[in-house]
Amino acid sequence: MAEILVLVDHTDGVVRKPTLELLTLACRLGDPSAVFLGPDAGAATETLGRFGARRIYVVDAPEVDEYLVTPTVDALTQIAGRTGPAAILLPSGPDGNEIAARVALRLDSGLITDAVDIIAGPGGPVTEQSAFAATHQVTAHVTRGVPVITVKPNATAPEAAPAEPVIDKQDIVFAPASAGVRILSRTRRERSDRPELPEADIVVSGGRGVNGAENFALVERVADALGGAVGASRAAVDAGWYPHSHQVGQTGTQVSPQLYLAAGISGAIQHRAGMQTSRTIVAVNKDPDAPIFELADHGVVGDLFAVLPQLVDEIERRRS
Amino acid sequence: MKIIVCVKHVPDATADRAFAQDGTTDRASVDSLLSELDEYAVEQALRIAESDTDADTEISYLTVGPDHAKDALRKALAMGGDSAIHVNDDDIAGSDAFGTSLVLARAIERHGFDLVLCGMASTDGTMGVVPALLAERLGVRGVTHLEELTVENGTVTGRREGDGATVRIEGALPAVVSVTDRSGDARYPSFKGIMAAKKKPLETLDLADLGIDAPHVGRAGARSAVDTATRRPPRTKGEIVVDEGAGGAGLAAFLTAKKFI
Ligand SMILES: Cc1cc2nc3c(=O)[nH]c(=O)nc-3n(C[C@H](O)[C@H](O)[C@H](O)COP(=O)(O)OP(=O)(O)OC[C@H]3O[C@@H](n4cnc5c(N)ncnc54)[C@H](O)[C@@H]3O)c2cc1C
Numbered sequence A: 001m002a003e004i005l006v007l008v009d010h011t012d013g014v015v016r017k018p019t020l021e022l023l024t025l026a027c028r029l030g031d032p033s034a035v036f037l038g039p040d041a042g043a044a045t046e047t048l049g050r051f052g053a054r055r056i057y058v059v060d061a062p063e064v065d066e067y068l069v070t071p072t073v074d075a076l077t078q079i080a081g082r083t084g085p086a087a088i089l090l091p092s093g094p095d096g097n098e099i100a101a102r103v104a105l106r107l108d109s110g111l112i113t114d115a116v117d118i119i120a121g122p123g124g125p126v127t128e129q130s131a132f133a134a135t136h137q138v139t140a141h142v143t144r145g146v147p148v149i150t151v152k153p154n155a156t157a158p159e160a161a162p163a164e165p166v167i168d169k170q171d172i173v174f175a176p177a178s179a180g181v182r183i184l185s186r187t188r189r190e191r192s193d194r195p196e197l198p199e200a201d202i203v204v205s206g207g208r209g210v211n212g213a214e215n216f217a218l219v220e221r222v223a224d225a226l227g228g229a230v231g232a233s234r235a236a237v238d239a240g241w242y243p244h245s246h247q248v249g250q251t252g253t254q255v256s257p258q259l260y261l262a263a264g265i266s267g268a269i270q271h272r273a274g275m276q277t278s279r280t281i282v283a284v285n286k287d288p289d290a291p292i293f294e295l296a297d298h299g300v301v302g303d304l305f306a307v308l309p310q311l312v313d314e315i316e317r318r319r320s
Numbered sequence B: 001m002k003i004i005v006c007v008k009h010v011p012d013a014t015a016d017r018a019f020a021q022d023g024t025t026d027r028a029s030v031d032s033l034l035s036e037l038d039e040y041a042v043e044q045a046l047r048i049a050e051s052d053t054d055a056d057t058e059i060s061y062l063t064v065g066p067d068h069a070k071d072a073l074r075k076a077l078a079m080g081g082d083s084a085i086h087v088n089d090d091d092i093a094g095s096d097a098f099g100t101s102l103v104l105a106r107a108i109e110r111h112g113f114d115l116v117l118c119g120m121a122s123t124d125g126t127m128g129v130v131p132a133l134l135a136e137r138l139g140v141r142g143v144t145h146l147e148e149l150t151v152e153n154g155t156v157t158g159r160r161e162g163d164g165a166t167v168r169i170e171g172a173l174p175a176v177v178s179v180t181d182r183s184g185d186a187r188y189p190s191f192k193g194i195m196a197a198k199k200k201p202l203e204t205l206d207l208a209d210l211g212i213d214a215p216h217v218g219r220a221g222a223r224s225a226v227d228t229a230t231r232r233p234p235r236t237k238g239e240i241v242v243d244e245g246a247g248g249a250g251l252a253a254f255l256t257a258k259k260f261i
């Protein structure tokens, strides 16, 4: 069967869930091979194998951490050149999309970004994407070269497909150091015990109506009661109430969870662009005319400072 | 220093956008304007020019698009800057990011540059890949999604929110940089600026001027094809209840029915 390359997204060898989703999609198209950059491949082997990786190409070189993006591009392009895959899958995001675009250009291939699903078609992978603030659905395929596709988190549920991966160390000729953008410092974002926003099944978001950084504790309490991630509107982020990495929307993270709860968020088009493909949407807003209610499966017109504490109490009561 | 800012004319994101019969963006039914996210790139260019002690920074805007795309250039010129280039050719219609970046790259090479500034993504296509493709095609450093940008002594430094980490980066010019909507609020054109923009030089080029063969761009050169484009059925509005003391409990009941609790 045809080989499908999957770029692994990981932190110190801990593989992130979207990579498992990519492996599951790759199984539909052919035999997945993982491409792992960094020194910790050993820690990732078992997980990658469990979700179907037949082979793991390992690139362990210092350049990967010293420079932005281009070392990964060099590695993927050269491995693709050596192995002739039938498709290359990468996680969506600023980095993933950029790497994918450069790889596609170098391979003289076509590119599809931010797919929400992939199926095997007669002439290669067929993708599904959302367009125009998620009001439209588009299916497309690559017409030239090796299809390079970036896929959004939650495109599919990871399915175990156990394999015994072969470890295949790859030497890469990196472009001269002068070609790259040097990383001066890297500050990891503190990881909380909550699920990560892009991949969470449940997201609880607060907006301007939350009215202060200290009040976000209430949004966090709801998120914790439901086992979800915390999101925020740009208004709340711009006010400095919550970190930008939690912004949902056009210029933040685009989420597609099973449940999205919007509290004190009006539902501007740029916010909707990042959440309206959520399976179930619920909203709390004191303005009955807030546009967010047009999307809501269940809406409460009321003060979030009354509604959310009662919601938390009721969840705890129902659980005990 | 020569700065080129790439600006795109896009259908108004707040209007009801649609696809044309052939699967390309319908540009006829909705008003278009300078992509909001490109205003941040214009702003950064103007700030760099203002902080330049030699005062020899020259800002040009570049757009690839049909006749109306000129409006985006005039809007940018009204904010400030010196001149503009419009690449307009019927054969460009239907280009994907590869075709667009080829045209932009040739126009940039022809003009000469130290720094190319872009928005983080266009509000219609939202791929956010043109800046990276430009860096690749021009063979210069590229850094995208900067939230903070300084250009001094031929070096770009900046801050970028990457996946899971904040990174500080540095690279020497020439370079291609894209900036986010957090890089600094864009200014409004003044009345004086709008009047002055009308007199600033605007050059129009076609594919022949750039030495590009038509089959490399447009629909003919596109590397992917849309099979279907359909409007998602609108979400059906659910039950909206006014809280009269039991709104939170009612919400919990709904979430229980949906098996989230
Ligand atoms: C280029 C660009 C990109 C953008 N990208 C994004 C993006 O990625 N994400 C994003 O979110 N926005 C984005 N925006 C901003 C967007 O247009 C809106 O300004 C923003 O989403 C508004 O946030 P909000 O809903 O929290 O605030 P508001 O619109 O001010 O709404 C606050 C809501 O809270 C309600 N409220 C107030 N108090 C209470 C209370 N006690 N109880 C219950 N309800 C209450 C009010 O009725 C109101 O509906 C972008 C804008 C631009 C121009």
Ligand SMILES: Nc1ncnc2c1ncn2[C@@H]1O[C@H](COP(=O)(O)O)[C@@H](O)[C@H]1O
Pocket: B006, B007, B008, B009, B035, B037, B038, B041, B062, B063, B064, B065, B097, B100, B104, B117, B118, B119, B120, B121, B122, B123, B125, B126, B127, B128, B129, B130, B131
């Ligand atoms: N047709 C175009 N003309 C000028 N600049 C463009 C064009 N298309 C894209 N760009 C630039 O590339 C950035 C990213 O676009 P995109 O990759 O289409 O999301 C935009 O913010 C612009 O700065």
